[in-house]
Each structure stands twice: as C-alpha cells, then as structure tokens.
Amino acid sequence: MEKLKILWFNEYSGLRIAYKDIVVVFDPFQVLASNIMPLNYLIISHEHFDHFDLKLDIELSKSAQMVLADLESGSRLRKYVQKERLRIMKPGDIYKDNNISITAFKSYHPAVNPLTYFVEYSGGPKIFYASDSLPSLEFSILAKSGIDIAFVPIGIAPGASPRSGSEMVQILKPKVAVPVHGTRFEEFNSLVRARSPDVSVKIVPRDLEVEVEV
Template identity: 25%
Template sequence: MQLSYHGHSVVKIQTNGKTILIDPFINGNSLTDLDVDTEQPDAILLTHAHNDHVGDTVELAKKKNAKVVAPVELANYLGSQGVDAVGMNLGGSHEFDFGTVKYTKAFHSSSYTTESGDVIYGGMPAGILFTAEGKTIYHAGDTELFGDMELIGKRNDIDVAFVPIGDFFTMGPEDAAYAVDLIKPKVAVPIHYDTFPPIKQDPEEFKKMVKGAEVIVMEIGTTHEI
C-alpha cells in the first residue's frame, strides 16, 4: 500500500490497483501539488462537510464515476449533485471493492456552504479507519483531543495515523502528541497545518513531543509504503 500527502488534509491511498482520495481539497489549496484535471480516483472518502475538506469531490467523482463515501447527510447532498455517494455513520463499517471503511467519532462541526451562500447541514464529523492489504490507516479528520482515541487504538492495530496539528480549528501540536500516545499507531503523520495563517505550525516541534511512535513529516507529494 502506498500513501501520499498533498497538503491540508488531503491523503491519497493506492492499494490493490485502486486510488482513494481522502478530503480532496485541491482548488484553493495553495499547498497541494494535485491537479483536478489529472487526478483519477476510484473512490473518495470524506470526513466531514466543510468546504476545505469536500473540496473538489463533485468534479472528481463525476469525471471517473468514483464512489464517494461520506457521513450520511453529506452523502445525501452530494447525491443530489449527481454523485454516486454512499452515506455511512459513526461506528459503521463496510467492505468495498477498494477496502474497508469504518467511521469513528470526531469532535468538530460540519456544514457545507454552496456557491450561492446556502449552508447545508453535513451530519456528524468523523474520523476514518481504512483497511486494505492487512493494513489499517486512521485519518482523524478535524477534531479536538478526546479520550475515546484510546479505545480506537486498543480496538485497532493502526499502521499509520494522520492527525491534525494546526490548532485554532482543531487540536494543536501538544494535544495531537497526546492523541498519538492514546492511539498508539506505528507511524504518525501530521496534517491540517500551514494552509491558512491561523493554523501555521512547525511539524518538527510536534515530532519532538511524540513518544512511542515514529513520526514522519511528509513533504507535499511524498509517499510512504507500508
């Protein structure tokens, strides 16, 4: 399985001949190296409805008829936009042809703002456990630190955890380091930082705080094999 990081919370997973994008915020993301015109995802997984996470989902999904998996209220809205969307909810899991998706809790908010300014309720924000090829990835989504991260770690043998460190909208580096201690992944990767002025962070400082797990600060576009 090959993982790559593309700025903000955008993660690409390539496994079993399939390409999966998580939270594909491309247009408007000054950090990303991806181009909507050239990306060909087989599936898109969404943690919540904020525009900087839904991003270019509709255009990408329509281009290759990619399946979109999202919290159910967000999936219902995306379905109304002509997308093949599957709605799931916290605690639920399903085995797709590209891997198994399970939604976990996250503590945040979740709404989508349309071009006309309408605000669409996006359901509960979530984290994602993705399993394929005997490996498990945890994308925490946008969240604060919460105690049940320990339960997520105990119930799952997590190979790589993507955790937000930006502060202001999510947990900051200190809380994120504590979260890694609860989750106990083999590898932790910081995400959701530096995109906007309020979330500027030094990921190397986060790395210094983490005990008991390897931290890989992934440069934009770099890959990690597991």
C-alpha cells in the same frame, strides 16, 4: 513490509493514499482533479470549506468507485452522484468490498456531523484519518486494531495543536504518525518522541508524492 504512496496536496488534510492499485482520496480542496486522479474511493469527513468542495467532489465522483461522506456533505452530493455509488456514513457505519473496509467514527470538531475514518486495505495496511478531530479516549478502541499510519491534525482547526496531535497519537498507538492540517511539525515530532517513543513520525512534504513503508 507494506508500501503506501502518500500525496498531501493542500495545507489542510487533503490526502491521496495509494496501496498497490487502490487509491483513496480524503477531503479534496485546493487541488485540480487531474492531479489526484485516478481514484477508487472518495471520502469526505465534514462540510467545512477546507474539506468539502462540491464542484471538485462532483468531478471526482464521476470516476470514483464509491463516495463516502458525512450526512451534511452527503446530502449536498445526493443529487449529483448515483445512489449506488454514494454511501452516507454515521459513526459506527462500515463500508466493505473486496478491496477495502472503511469504518466511520465520530470526530470531535465543531461541524454538523463530522467523521473520522479507519481504513483497512484487504490484506494490507490499516490507516486512521483524524480529519480535524481533537483527541478522545473513545479512539482507544482503535489502538487494539493495530494502526499502521495515523494522519492527525496539528493546527488551524479549533483546539488543534502539536500537543493535541501528540495526545491523539498516544491514544491510537500507530506505527507511524503523519502530521497534517498545520505547520508546526518539529514541535509535534518532539512531543511524540516524549510521549510515544515507539511511534515513528513521518513529515511528508506538500504536493510531492512520497512512499512510506509500514
């Protein structure tokens, strides 16, 4: 089994995910840079305030190997991040190096060019970061990829709820589902058990790094 270290550091979808010595940070906000460094990859899904903090992202980008962002967020970062370390993504784009492969997918959320991300660690686990997205059958293609962990929103964002999160899980068919961007964890857990009994739900605490096996 593979082990991932997960830190959920705000009430939204801010995540630091470490596999061995490879660290990915998603949508940092409401956190000190020093609390989530070091990092290799900084990934931004869209420009809303709870996912994009320009000052924080500029600080983190100085030590990140690569910054990947949606068009709107990437355009704002362009003058602060070296060109060779900034990749502006759109649905279908793939970034790949020796450590990782990151594919951008559309996010069903009212932002300018919002994205979700499918991340494959080289020789390791596969994760899906749903950001604020609502479920869509377009994500069913990812079920064939064998997702190990899916991070899904269960509130706060327009239309997001434990039910929409459980529908996302039903489409993605991950081994493990982690609810974020909300607080109604037990309701989500009950719905997933009813809809997708083969999926394990992992409720991670805020501001405490935990180890998850997949």
